[in-house]
Amino acid sequence: MSKAPIFGFNEHREEIVREVVNRVVAGTKDSLLVLNDAAYHETKRLETARRPHDVKEREEWRTLARSLGRMGDGERRRRLTELTERYAWDVAGNFNPRVYSLSKRLLPPLVTSLLQPTMFLRKPQELLNLDVLKAHVSIEGPIAKIQKLVQDGTAVFVPTHLSNFDSIVFGYALEAAGLPPATYGAGKNLFSNPVLSFFMHNLGAYRVDRRLRHNLYKDILKTYSCVLLERGYHSLFFPGGTRSRSGGIERRLKLGLVGSAVEAYARTLIAGKERRVYFIPATINYLITLEAETLIADYLSEAGKGRFIIEDDESTQLDRLFTFTRKLFDMRGAVVIRFGEPIDPFGNRVDDEGMSHDSRGRAVDPASYVKNRDGEVTLDATRDAQYTRELGEAICAGYESDTVAMSTHVVAAACFHRLREIAPAQDLFTVLRQRDVLTVPRDELARDVSAMREKMKEMEQRGQIRLGEHLRAASGGDIVERAARSFAGYHTARAIESRPNGIAIVDPNLLFYYQNRLAAHGLGWDTLAPPGMLPAVPVQLRSVGSPSTTSSGAAAAEGKTP
């Protein structure tokens, strides 16, 4: 396997930063506008700052803003160049091959120790046993094909994002799948921890300061990403932008950095060194999510616009992490990373040889998409933004079909469906108020769950979803049992509880979070469709033999809010 370009990053770092600075400065038509925008946003951000360093920075921005009008264009250009240089160096990462080979050995035990901290203390020798990790993180998808494609092309990994755990787990997955490391933008806050910073910095991560909102900084980030892609650096973006608050898969993406791929590809063509770019969607699926409670509370308080009152406090993070990892370690197959089918930047499927094919299977040259009517390759930001939009749709479609459903999701969806039937009104917040008012007999819930699973098997046949191993094989009762056990040990609020007369539905919020994973598939209640998108058509779930609910189920679906 040829060495990925990232191994030579340090030699080229200066060159890369130069290139970024030159492009950004040359591409800026109106330096007054750009500097003004930066000064405005920075002054606003630092408005209430108290730290001496921040106060000093604010005053510098104010001075700049005041003097911009009097400056000559030459002076403005000089200031623009200075600023761009400062930001570009701040963004640029580092890749230390020694740190990488060290971490290659350290990473599995590191992830293992995160998954099972007590093991550190009890059986340190087990840490080096990869099988332990394999049992808990499974990796699926067309891996041989991806391995082949990264030989000559540039891979852009675009996974779903649920948890802060994702980057660690995905980094492990790349390594375990025999794929080269990928560079990625990591929040600057993560660099404040010296140990983490050392690893991140030396593993090709670049720093993204999320506090900076101005266009110059965004432009620098995009250009940096573009230059790296042009040079063949495999990259990793979480195109959802932030962790999914609702627990649902991403259905609309933040495409800024993703969009740099089309330009990067066009530039390799113009330079006469075509280097193809392959997008690889992936899903990161958890039986339980570390931050589920915080995230769903966040989501509901925003969606409900004040109608929602957060009732429970979170316990301390360290405590939670510890319990979480122990819980996960209890369950086999609790984390599944599924790589999807690679596509080119124009949404076409890619075969083993790296050839693109349109939706009717015809071979098509990806270069043709960046050519104008005269057959010349051109750079065109507006055009590329449209390609990227459509690419985003293709990536989201991949998320849907590569979602790996687990028992917690299915049981949550079944419970939530029951809850909707007994709720006095059909709006989300009324349903969410039904705390601990419904207990479903075990065998009825088991029947609901296995009916849903059968539907999902049909959907899996049609390539619309994937089933986790346990979910595919277990009985309805066992699926309910596994979900109950998964919820029980970790979340402070119990989602469901096993009682003598059946399964009590205790915390609708958590169930809402977990059922949301299946909302886009029409298996859960879809209240998440982004503006301008129709909610998923509900899949008819009820098994024929369940007497109590057929009619009220239909009524519940009828009353659904649009």
Add this chain to the structure above:
Amino acid sequence: MSQTLAKKHIGVLGGGPWGIALATAAARAGAQVSMHTRREPPHHAGVHVTTDYAEIARASLVVVAVPSTVVREVLRALGDHLDGHHLVVHGIRGLSPDGLETVSDIVRKETPVRRCGALGGPVQAYELLRGRPSAMVVGSRFPEVTAAVTEAFHSPSLKIYSTPDIRGLEWASALVGCVAIGVGYAQQAGAGPGLLAALISTAVDESAKLLAMAGADERTMLGLGGYGDLLASIGLADRPEVIIGKALAQGRSLEDAVTDAHLRVEAITVIPRIVGFAKQHRVKAPTFDILAEILAGARPEALIPRLFA
């Protein structure tokens, strides 16, 4: 205007009245035009007629003007000759019977082309043929497509407007076709200007809501490609949809009405599907419900007053 600049080669698919009108307008505006048709080609100045898709594919801008019933097969066949650099626009007023796909959805499915657009607005075939002043709308998210269409068709007698909301334009064109049947029907049934205006406004309002449900911008229905297009139908006694509406109001059968119109009217298959779509998404669309009843053979006098009940 840079009339002296050589205009580029464009390909037109379809030799029906609309295809011929578009080809003629482009030729008049100075483009080199190839037209694909299997009909006996009438001679038109500046239009080269062919039965070879490969020749159409030599043009970088392809305009599709075939009936919506055959558009899928035609695009599939043409798609073998296209690649990602082609720009494809269509002037088809219709939505697919299976799932209400727009024609541009079908372009993306059946060809490797991504840069597509749609034509709409009040312009009539005879206006294009005779060079009478009129206005056309092009919808595309790709500015290159808008520019290419403008370059190909813009002339002193034809003004080209544009919108990025291609989906909205496609839906608006299809819905206007449906409502135009209602306009003809009401006119024949003796509706005065006030009632006609009320009918049109109600229908536009319903259509705008339907557009929003279809993931388009509802304002597109209020523009030239929606309201504007519909207004033109009032004065157009020979618009095929209007002819059908009038024939139906006279108590003639749907088959006879279609024969009267001489042209394929996409709206006839679209109306029942729109009614289903509205029901599915809980949008109230009484105008379309009544249109569906009229097509199904109902002729009660009380239909129009019922609209305002």
